[in-house]
Amino acid sequence: MKIIEAQNISKKYKANSFYSLKDINFSIETGDIVGLIGKNGSGKSTLLKLMAKAQKPTTGTLKFKGIDISKNNNILDKFGIMIEPIFYPHLTVYENLMFFLEIHKKEKYVNNIKDILELVDLWNAKDRKPVDFSFGMKQRLSLALSLIAEPEFMILDEPFVGLDPLGVKKLIEILQQWSATKHTSMIISSHQLNELEDLCNRYIFIDSGRLKTQFDDKKNFLIIRLDMQVAQAQQIIASIATKYQLEVNKQELELPLTLDKGKLNDILEQLSSKKLIEKIYSAKDELESYFTEG
Numbered sequence: 001m002k003i004i005e006a007q008n009i010s011k012k013y014k015a016n017s018f019y020s021l022k023d024i025n026f027s028i029e030t031g032d033i034v035g036l037i038g039k040n041g042s043g044k045s046t047l048l049k050l051m052a053k054a055q056k057p058t059t060g061t062l063k064f065k066g067i068d069i070s071k072n073n074n075i076l077d078k079f080g081i082m083i084e085p086i087f088y089p090h091l092t093v094y095e096n097l098m099f100f101l102e103i104h105k106k107e108k109y110v111n112n113i114k115d116i117l118e119l120v121d122l123w124n125a126k127d128r129k130p131v132d133f134s135f136g137m138k139q140r141l142s143l144a145l146s147l148i149a150e151p152e153f154m155i156l157d158e159p160f161v162g163l164d165p166l167g168v169k170k171l172i173e174i175l176q177q178w179s180a181t182k183h184t185s186m187i188i189s190s191h192q193l194n195e196l197e198d199l200c201n202r203y204i205f206i207d208s209g210r211l212k213t214q215f216d217d218k219k220n221f222l223i224i225r226l227d228m229q230v231a232q233a234q235q236i237i238a239s240i241a242t243k244y245q246l247e248v249n250k251q252e253l254e255l256p257l258t259l260d261k262g263k264l265n266d267i268l269e270q271l272s273s274k275k276l277i278e279k280i281y282s283a284k285d286e287l288e289s290y291f292t293e294g
């Protein structure tokens with residue numbers, strides 16, 4: 001089921017003559033954990049703010065389960081949002097969660113408080129005020145607030161920034177655990193490609209406000225780029241793809257790393273006998289190249 005559908009989203013802030021986002025289209029399915037990647041200033045935060053209704057699109061429509069989010073006042077009830085810190089430094093951790101539930105009229109989730117605080121490792125700090133918390137503790141409190149009412153959809157803007165490797169690991173584990181048990185859909189922006197790779201099953205890559213590409217996680221695939229100039233390339237590739245149920249993406253054949261020896265040798269033999277192989281690379285390299293080359 002489509003949880004989120006972005007249709008032709010553009011955003012131009014009043015102060016600017018340029019568009020921060022232009023003609024963005026994508027969708028997020030139930031259970032997807034989508035990595036939103038792009039360089040500084042590419043429009044990631046703007047896109048997340050539009051989803052969280054903190055900003056309005058200049059044109060285009062954003063839908064949550066088929067409902068236009070701009071036309072529904074209660075839609076954010078279903079969302080867990082971690083964009084900017086929303087806790088009160090002078091209330092204790094426990095009071096912050098209680099207060100959050102009260103102002104959002106979600107007191108029925110009060111029994112979640114202990115579980116969530118244990119999950120984010122703050123149960124022992126429940127009576128402390130976050131005013132003197134470490135950065136990582138503040139991040140985990142923000143996460144607890146975004147999880148407490150069991151959202152269907154989570155929006156996380158750069159949740160790993162400022163965390164040390166242990167803090168990053170912990171946050172990833174919490175999100176993995178949450179998504180495995182609750183099947184919550186998420187979109188997470190980050191510069192930290194390695195962490196996203198552990199977490200996401202899909203990626204959306206934006207560059208200067210435009211959606212450059214989107215793709216499913218292909219960690220467990222080798223990609224063979226093919227020379228389509230070779231005579232009968234189309235037929236040979238189509239026959240291999242059908243025989244072994246492989247995906248062909250434009251001029252690229254995707255080989256699961258789990259293929260057995262017999263199949264692997266047969267495929268490579270057929271391709272190499274016609275000199276069809278132009279390049280073999282890993283999907284991980286491809287993802288990294290989006291970050292480094294843009």
Ligand SMILES: Nc1ncnc2c1ncn2[C@@H]1O[C@H](COP(=O)(O)OP(=O)(O)OP(=O)(O)O)[C@@H](O)[C@H]1O
Nearest residue numbers: 013015016020038039040041042043044045046047
């Ligand atoms: N409130 C605003 N008013 C005017 N311009 C803005 C506003 N917020 C963002 N922009 C501009 O929109 C563009 C995209 O910014 P945005 O913060 O969405 O990018 P980003 O990819 O999240 O960047 P970063 O990784 O640095 O956070 C930038 O040119 C930025 O200056």
